[in-house]
Every structure is written in structure tokens, then in C-alpha cells.
Amino acid sequence: MNSLIINGPARVQGSIRLSGNKNAALPMIAAAMLCPDDVVLHNVPDILDVRNMLAIAQSLGASVHYENSTLRINSAHVRHGDVPEKLCTAIRASLLFAGPLCARFGSATLFAPGGDVIGRRRLDTHCYGLKKLGIQSRMEDNPYTFSRSGALHGSDMFLDEASVTATEHIMMTACLAPGSTIIRNAACEPHVTQLADLLNAMGAKICGMDTNRICIEGVDNLHGAEITIAGDHVEAASYLALCAATRGELEIHGRIAPHDYWMTRRVFERFGANFTLKPDFIAMKNAELKIRPDIGNAIPVIADGPWPQFPSDMLSGMIAMATQCQGTVLFFEKMFESRMYFVDKLIAMGANAVACDPHRVVITGPTRLHGVAMSSPDIRAGMAMVTAACCAKGRSVINNADVIQRGYEDLAGKLRAIGVDLQEQ
Numbered sequence: 001m002n003s004l005i006i007n008g009p010a011r012v013q014g015s016i017r018l019s020g021n022k023n024a025a026l027p028m029i030a031a032a033m034l035c036p037d038d039v040v041l042h043n044v045p046d047i048l049d050v051r052n053m054l055a056i057a058q059s060l061g062a063s064v065h066y067e068n069s070t071l072r073i074n075s076a077h078v079r080h081g082d083v084p085e086k087l088c089t090a091i092r093a094s095l096l097f098a099g100p101l102c103a104r105f106g107s108a109t110l111f112a113p114g115g116d117v118i119g120r121r122r123l124d125t126h127c128y129g130l131k132k133l134g135i136q137s138r139m140e141d142n143p144y145t146f147s148r149s150g151a152l153h154g155s156d157m158f159l160d161e162a163s164v165t166a167t168e169h170i171m172m173t174a175c176l177a178p179g180s181t182i183i184r185n186a187a188c189e190p191h192v193t194q195l196a197d198l199l200n201a202m203g204a205k206i207c208g209m210d211t212n213r214i215c216i217e218g219v220d221n222l223h224g225a226e227i228t229i230a231g232d233h234v235e236a237a238s239y240l241a242l243c244a245a246t247r248g249e250l251e252i253h254g255r256i257a258p259h260d261y262w263m264t265r266r267v268f269e270r271f272g273a274n275f276t277l278k279p280d281f282i283a284m285k286n287a288e289l290k291i292r293p294d295i296g297n298a299i300p301v302i303a304d305g306p307w308p309q310f311p312s313d314m315l316s317g318m319i320a321m322a323t324q325c326q327g328t329v330l331f332f333e334k335m336f337e338s339r340m341y342f343v344d345k346l347i348a349m350g351a352n353a354v355a356c357d358p359h360r361v362v363i364t365g366p367t368r369l370h371g372v373a374m375s376s377p378d379i380r381a382g383m384a385m386v387t388a389a390c391c392a393k394g395r396s397v398i399n400n401a402d403v404i405q406r407g408y409e410d411l412a413g414k415l416r417a418i419g420v421d422l423q424e425q
């Protein structure tokens with residue numbers, strides 16, 4: 001599928017199964033390089049990003065068996081740390097192989113990672129953390145090289161920003177670094193915690209996950225383990241935004257960790273979109289979208305931030321939803337400077353939006369949207385375009401739709417199951 005054609009308007013109705021958290025599955029695949037035994041992951045989403053991470057593991061010599069969302073990886077036969085350029089540039093999380101490979105083989109060669117083009121994506125925190133553990137990295141030119149001259153060692157460090165992938169990278173590498181590591185100002189997104197859970201099941205000694213101070217006692221070896229990945233809270237929120245925007249009725253079934261949704265729920269409530277939240281399902285019905293102003297009738301601001309603030313990956317979907325909501329709201333994307341450019345397309349569809357600058361957009365709704373042709377610049381903007389197309393009257397064409405499938409399992413199947421009229425091309 002490279003284009004999605006949606007005939008709107010739609011009112012979504014029915015139920016979907018929530019897939020496993022993409023951003024938990026990806027680092028876990030890299031973590032499987034840390035031990036020679038089987039690492040078994042259940043509830044792994046079948047998405048392009050997972051397929052690309054597996055291609056990297058296989059290119060290194062790991063054996064991979066992936067069926068019915070269960071993944072078994074064994075890296076006993078991995079003998080080198082060189083990752084091909086094409087695979088590195090396919091995905092952001094490719095960089096996460098560097099630390100584990102270097103811990104095992106003393107060196108690794110990778111190329112600049114890919115991922116969504118949503119602004120500058122600095123790697124300095126990875127470099128800083130690895131250096132603290134005894135790994136020298138050169139990331140100025142391709143290929144990137146990583147090497148350690150002696151043994152790794154634990155370290156006390158303070159991250160200058162709470163980077164998600166850098167925290168994961170440092171945490172998994174530190175598991176095999178003798179001594180104590182403390183990561184201060186660590187990221188604590190649910191996927192960071194899930195990765196720590198896997199590592200602990202593999203014999204690591206990590207505590208403080210779920211907080212911004214993660215402590216790791218290095219161990220000599222890790223062993224195989226088995227874990228089930230929790231549902232993807234970003235996928236759930238994306239479908240909830242679609243449901244609310246179309247005044248639909250939706251049940252989402254799967255492994256729901258209610259505490260992953262606390263901030264999300266506060267933000268949806270702001271728009272009058274309430275939902276029932278249980279450990280095995282989420283339900284939303286006929287949301288009456290009306291933005292609640294701040295005290296004094298001030299325009300509310302929806303801003304993203306590191307966990308537990310509102311996740312950046314959910315902002316685009318909320319912007320699309322806001323076009324169908326009564327009232328005015330300011331969205332403030334504090335983390336990425338190019339995520340909001342897709343709002344031009346919403347304007348072309350009839351949305352009442354003012355793009356103040358790359359980080360801020362004011363939306364006043366509700367507006368009647370009409371179908372247009374557009375191209376998805378990144379996963380989340382693509383899903384926001386799907387939401388807008390479902391609200392719009394007429395035919396919308398979303399080109400470059402493959403990028404959406406980097407993060408959303410069975411997108412077309414799930415949309416059809418809840419009543420969206422769509423074709424794939």
C-alpha cells in the first residue's frame with residue numbers, strides 16, 4: 001500500500017484489538033544482542049519498524065522466528081558489530097544496536113539512523129552516556145564508529161535532556177558494565193520501563209525505572225527471558241482521537257496499562273472526550289467535543305513534554321480532532337520543530353488553523369472539512385490525516401501511506417473494521 005483513499009465522512013463504530021507498543025518492541029530487539037540465549041517477546045506488532053529491526057538482527061547473524069505476534073530471537077551466532085547502511089537509515093532505533101554490540105565485541109560500525117523527519121534529532125545524549133560507560137563514539141561522519149579500549153565501567157551521569165532512546169541505549173549497555181551506573185534525568189516513558197522489565201528478566205539489576213533516576217548494577221552475563229509487551233498507548237490514543245472526531249463509538253481491547261493514560265485522559269477530557277479505562281479495554285461513545293477554557297475563559301494550551309507529560313507522538317492526532325471541537329485551543333509542540341507542518345493540509349481541507357510558528361498552532365472549531373490529496377510526512381501526521389479524511393466530506397487521498405505503517409499494525413484492516421470506507425493503492 002502506498003496510498004490510502006478514504007471516502008468520508010465516516011462515523012467509526014465497533015471494536016479493534018490494540019497492538020503491542022512499537023517503541024517498546026524496538027529496543028527489546030536490540031537488547032536481545034546482549035545474551036546468547038533465546039529472548040522471547042509476545043504481543044510484538046507486525047509493523048515496518050519491527051521488520052527493519054529484525055532485518056538488522058539477522059544481518060548480524062541472529063536467528064529470528066516471528067509468528068502470530070510472538071518473536072523469538074537468538075543472537076548466539078552473532079560474530080560482528082557492523083550494521084549495513086541501508087538498514088541503519090531505515091529506522092531511528094537502529095542506533096540502539098551500537099552499545100550492546102560494543103559491549104560484546106569491543107567495537108561496532110553503524111550509519112546515521114533514519115526515523116521520522118520531524119525536526120532535528122540530536123544524538124549527543126547517546127554519545128555522552130556511552131562515553132561515560134567507556135565507549136568512544138565518532139558520529140561526525142558516516143559510518144559511525146563505536147569502540148572500547150578496555151572493559152566497560154559503571155558511571156554516575158546526568159543527561160542534559162531526558163532522551164527516550166538514549167536512556168534505553170545507556171541502560172541496556174550499562175547492564176554489562178561492572179559497577180554501579182546511575183542515570184539522572186533519565187526518560188521514564190512506559191517503553192523505557194518495559195525495556196527495564198525485560199532486562200531484569202534477563203538477569204540485569206535495574207531499579208528506579210518509572211522515575212527519572214535509574215540505577216543499574218552491572219552483571220557479568222545476561223540470560224534468555226520471555227516477556228509480553230503492553231498495548232501501544234499511542235496507537236490507542238490515535239484511534240480515540242479518530243473516534244471522538246467522528247462522534248463514533250469505539251472499544252479498544254488489549255493489554256491496557258491504565259497508568260499509561262493518565263495524562264492522555266486529562267487532555268481528552270479537556271475536549272469533552274471522556275472514555276472508560278480498564279486493564280483490558282477502553283471505550284468511548286458519542287463524544288460531545290467542546291474545549292473547556294482555562295479559568296478566566298483563557299484559551300487552553302495543549303503542550304507535549306517528556307513523560308509523564310503529554311506525549312509528542314499524540315499531538316498530531318489531537319490537532320486533527322480539535323478541528324471538530326467547539327472552541328479555540330493552542331497546541332504547543334515543544335520537542336520537535338517540524339512536526340506541525342502537516343497542518344497546512346488541514347487548512348487546505350477547510351480547517352480554521354493559524355500556524356503561529358513551527359512550534360505553535362491555534363485551532364478553532366468545529367469546521368466542515370472536505371477531501372483533498374495529501375502526502376504523509378511522518379507516522380503521526382499520517383494518522384492525523386486519516387482522522388481528518390474520515391471527518392471530511394468526499395474523497396481524500398493520502399500518499400506515502402507506507403510511512404504510517406511503520407507504526408500502525410494492520411491500519412487498513414482496523415479502519416475497515418470500524419466502518420471507514422477506504423481503498424489501498
Ligand SMILES: CC(=O)N[C@H]1[C@@H](OP(=O)(O)OP(=O)(O)OC[C@H]2O[C@@H](n3ccc(=O)[nH]c3=O)[C@H](O)[C@@H]2O)O[C@H](CO)[C@@H](O)[C@@H]1O
Pocket residue numbers: 023026092093119120121122160161162163164165166187306311312313334335336
Ligand atoms: C524509537 C522511539 O522510541 N522513538 C521515540 C523517541 O525518540 P527519540 O529517543 O529520538 O527522542 P528523544 O527523547 O531523544 O527526543 C525527542 C525530542 O525532544 C527533545 N527533548 C527531549 C527531552 C527533553 O528533556 N527535552 C527535549 O526538548 C529532543 O531535543 C528531541 O527533539 O522519543 C520521542 C519523544 O517521546 C518520540 O517522539 C519517538 O517516537
Ligand SMILES: C=C(OP(=O)(O)O)C(=O)O
Pocket residue numbers: 091092093114115116117118313379380407
Ligand atoms: C517519531 C516516531 O518514531 P521514530 O522515533 O522511530 O522516528 C514515532 O513513533 O512517532
